[in-house]
Amino acid sequence: MISINNLTKYFGETAAVSDICLEIPRGQIIGILGPNGAGKTTTLRMLTGYITPTSGSVVVNGIDASTNFIEVKRHIGYLPESSPIYTDMLVYDYLKFIANIRDIPNSDIFKKFLELSDLCGIREVMHKSVSTLSKGYKQRVGLALALMGDPDILILDEPTSGLDPNQIAEIRSIIKEIGKKKTIIFSTHILSEAEATCDRVVIMNKGQLVADGTAEILKADKSGKKTTLITLEYTDPITVKTIFAKLKGISKIEMAETTDTLKIKLSTSDDMRVDIYNLIKKQDWILLEMIQESESLEHIFKELTKEA
Amino acid sequence: MSLKKILFIFKREVQTFFTSPIAYIVISIFLLLTGWFFFSTFFLSGRTDMRDFFNLLPIVFSFIIPAITMRLFAEEYRSGSFEIAGTLPLGLMDIISGKFLAALFFSFIMLVPTMLYPLFISSLGDLDPGPVIGGYIGAVLLAGAYSAIGVLASSLTRNQIIAFIVSASVCFFLTIISSILVFFPPYITGFFQYLSSGFHFNNIAKGVLDSRDLIYFISIMIFGLYGTFMVIKERN
The missing domain is CATH 3.30.70.260 (ACT domain)
Known part of the structure; x- marks a missing residue:
């Protein structure tokens, strides 16, 4: 459960995000749509605590992010745009590093690795250096990293951008699979993707929310034509x-x-x-x-x- | 702050240092430079001490240590991987301390082979252990201070070259300031002398551990690390 109240972010004089209010119940898959520069990434970064909002608040599972951000980060798994993961490590070492940071006990680490590598389909690249992976595999490793530590909220910034159609389909099916148990918030500018995977669609423009609802409701609103x-x-x-x-x-x-x-x-x-x-x-x-x-x-x- | 988390960051950074060839190149350059300049005059001076070696350290460190620290934050900003590190359940100070300690550890590893010199010299004649032990303690403190400056410079930019030039300039200035005191009016020379890392290092390298010198190095470290904390906080 996430509630966003009057979230605003200024970069100098320009408002990247202004006055956004949103309630996201547990277990929903929500897609944030918008043209480039609409403020999608900024909003997601504020949700993850990577940047601090100019004003407004984010409350995750009843914890205010401005007062206890480390606790909030424990509940959130985040995959930034184009999965900028450390390229100088082996996939296995990287997963281990994140598992350690996320306080997974040593006895459970191996079990968790097996589970995640099957879910994300990265078992065959575990021994490879991240720098040699293709974009699709990098994205899957990024997803596995985000899922490490069982966060109940998953935030994905354009998880399918730059992938080929097969990889897009795979990532989407993984998202749907994960979405059965977790809250997922992802941004995209591919509309069919939002329509196919999301329970709810939010459209942003120039830092503001301009529409909110299921794809069907949004379509019906404009009916008569x-x-x-x-x-x-x-x-x-x-x-x-x-x-x-x-x-x-x-x-x-x-x-x-x-x-x-x-x-x-x-x-x-x-x-x-x-x-x-x-x-x-x-x-x-x-x-x-x-x-x-x-x-x-x-x-x-x-x-x-x-x-x- | 949590010590366990700092250790995980430290381990990762050290791993990164030593998986790339840059680490070995930097260590080789350091050993070649100091070894050559030290031993080229060692036999001419006819003294069995390491004073000339420790005199070299501040100036060599002011270029070598920025090369070690330059990528710590700049590279993460450039590749965007800081977005992942920054959203893990970690305090900012955990990340900064882990990276700083990794750089300091690297400098220490770089110094280890030079510890053969005192063994070798003591076989030639009487070697006073005080200045040697003091010299190495001073070297670690100096490396710590310069690493903290390097970490701060690296947090300011996404360009490693800029990070290197900024921190090398600051470290170089701190090193040479005690040698150019003649250019300053006499009433402020005391202040500039206190500011100089070369001056404090030489005090310790004489074998005298004075609290003033310790406070100087520790306050530079705190300044650098806290400055980094403020810079990153302000960035976001």
Whole structure:
């Protein structure tokens, strides 16, 4: 359980994060979205106690981070962006170092290593120097380091940036696996990732929270707007346009033609698939495809974070 | 602060020193420089003491020790790994002390081979043990003071070269200030002499352990380490 109250951070004159309030219950996977420079990393760094907020407070499991930060750090595992881990050590030595710092008794260390190396898939690189690892392995080692000492909160800063699609899928499945037991807060700018892995999505822009909720709620908030995509076998576009224009409830018609098809994008206020289908049937056009898109998270993101 | 945590940091830093070739290069350069300058005049002077060796130490240390300490924080800032160290359940002072002790330990290891010199010299004639023992105690104190300055310089920047130049300049200044006292007006020479690490080191190297000299070295160490603490706190 984390509660963030009026968290603010100034770097000189500029406010990197201003007045953020957030309650994160135990066991939630929460994704922080936002364009570059929105204040995601700064917020996460304040949560981990790496930087001190200008004002506001972070309370983790009932402990105020400003008064007892060492105790708070015990509850938090952190993977910084692009996992900047010591490159001059062997993976095994590094894990051992972190295990020692995190007060894991010597008798349990080996068991913990086995458990984490299986979870994160790093067993085959335990004897290698960190500097020789690929980016995906570095990220997994970073994740294992963050999980050492069983923190109940895991904070990950862009855990999948710079990885190939297979590695992204692996990291995501690890996150989901861990998320069954722990609270996870991670930042990303890949929207589909947030949608696929998070229980809750928070969107930040210019240091402020602009949206908060599940992906479904965020989408529903913007409902009332729907887009229907239709593909017809080639028909004269001008006729099609005049006929669709007569249909009530269509606010915008866009068309693109290829040699043998005609693609039409209709912006409607409601679900109008039945009306559209009846109209096409009446005209005897040949319908190849019809898809209704609800407002995508991407669209909401663009709406909320676009420059004024 | 917890002694156990300091020891873990210390162990890691020492491991890092000795897994890279830089450690061995630095030790070799130190031994070559001091060995050559000491023994090139040793047989000419015809004295069986180590005064010339200890006279060399402050000036050699003011360049060698910054080379040892320059990466301690600067490298962590540059690679970003300090973000991991800084978010572990550790006090800031644990990290600083661990790194400082590792640098001091390294300097000590560097001095160990030179302890063969007194064995060798005593076979040539009578060697007064007092100045030799005092010299080594002074050397460790001097290394501690310069390491603390080096740690502070390293915490100021993410660039190792800058850290080296800053700490080498400060250490060099502290070393030579007692030799350039003639340029200062007489009423402040006493103050500048007290500021000089060379002066205090020479006192101890004579075989006299005076509390004033001890306080001088210990206060430089405290100043350097506490300064580092303030710098890192301010950074974040």
